[in-house]
Amino acid sequence: MRKILTLVTVSSLLFGGCATTQQGGSQPSKTVTGAAVGAAIGAIAGAATGPKHHKGKRILIGAAAGALIGGAIGYILDQQANQLGNDLGIKPVDNTNPEVKPTEPPISEEKPVAVVKEPNRVKVVMKDTVLFDFNSYHLKPEAKDVLRKVAKTLNRDPDTVIVIVGYTDSVGDFNYNVKLSEKRAEAVRNELVLNGVDPTRIVTFGCGPKHPIAPNNTPEGRALNRRVEILVYPKGVTIPNPCD
Structure with a gap:
C-alpha cells in the first residue's frame, strides 16, 4: 500500500x-x-x-x-x-507546451522582435534588420537601444546563462555565412557586456543558414531566417549546441 x-x-x-x-x-x-x-x-x-x-x-x-x-x-x-x-514593449509568445508545435515563425515583417517562452528557456528573436545593415556585422545606432533594454533585464537576475546565436539565409557561400553569423553574435555579446552583463555568463555561436524558421525559396522567408537569437537558460542545466 x-x-x-x-x-x-x-x-x-x-x-x-x-x-x-x-x-x-x-x-x-x-x-x-x-x-x-x-x-x-x-x-x-x-x-x-x-x-x-x-x-x-x-x-x-x-x-x-x-x-x-x-x-x-x-x-x-x-x-x-x-x-x-x-x-x-511586446507580448511574449507562450510556447511552453511541448506537445503543441508552433505553426509560424515568432517574428515577421510587422513584428521584427519577439520574446518566446519555452519549457526550459526564454528566447529573444530579432530580425537582422533590427540590428545590422545588409551583409554587415556592425550594430546600427538604434540597435544599441534595443540591446540596452535586453541587458537591463538580464542584469536583474545574474543566475542565468546567455547563449547568443547568429543565423543567415541560405544564399551565398556556407562558410562565409557562418563567419558572418559568428561576427553578428559577437557584436551583440559585446554590446550586452558594455551594458553591464557579466561576460562569463555569455556564449556565442554562428550557425549560418542552419535551422531556418521560414522557407528560403522566397525573399520574405529569407528575411526571417536572417536573425539573432538570445537564449536564456537557468544555471546548471545542460545546454545543447544550437547549431546541431
Whole structure:
C-alpha cells in the first residue's frame, strides 16, 4: 500500500498542475513545467540513496525538493520573459507546451522582435534588420537601444546563462555565412557586456543558414531566417549546441 501511495504522490507532483491559456486550452505553465522536471529528478535521486526500508519516504522527499527547485527555475524564467516583454514593449509568445508545435515563425515583417517562452528557456528573436545593415556585422545606432533594454533585464537576475546565436539565409557561400553569423553574435555579446552583463555568463555561436524558421525559396522567408537569437537558460542545466 505504501508503494502505491508513493507512486500516486509522485505522479501528482509530475502531472497535477495546469494553467489555462487565454485560448481556453489547458497548458502547463512555465512554473508547473519546471516543477514537473524537478519532481522527476528529485524522485530518482531520492530512490537511489540510503537504506531500502526508507525508500518510499526518500522518494517523497526527493520529489518534493525537486519540485521546489524546478518550480523556482520555471518562475525565474517566466519572470524574465515577462520583464523582457515589458522592456521591449511586446507580448511574449507562450510556447511552453511541448506537445503543441508552433505553426509560424515568432517574428515577421510587422513584428521584427519577439520574446518566446519555452519549457526550459526564454528566447529573444530579432530580425537582422533590427540590428545590422545588409551583409554587415556592425550594430546600427538604434540597435544599441534595443540591446540596452535586453541587458537591463538580464542584469536583474545574474543566475542565468546567455547563449547568443547568429543565423543567415541560405544564399551565398556556407562558410562565409557562418563567419558572418559568428561576427553578428559577437557584436551583440559585446554590446550586452558594455551594458553591464557579466561576460562569463555569455556564449556565442554562428550557425549560418542552419535551422531556418521560414522557407528560403522566397525573399520574405529569407528575411526571417536572417536573425539573432538570445537564449536564456537557468544555471546548471545542460545546454545543447544550437547549431546541431
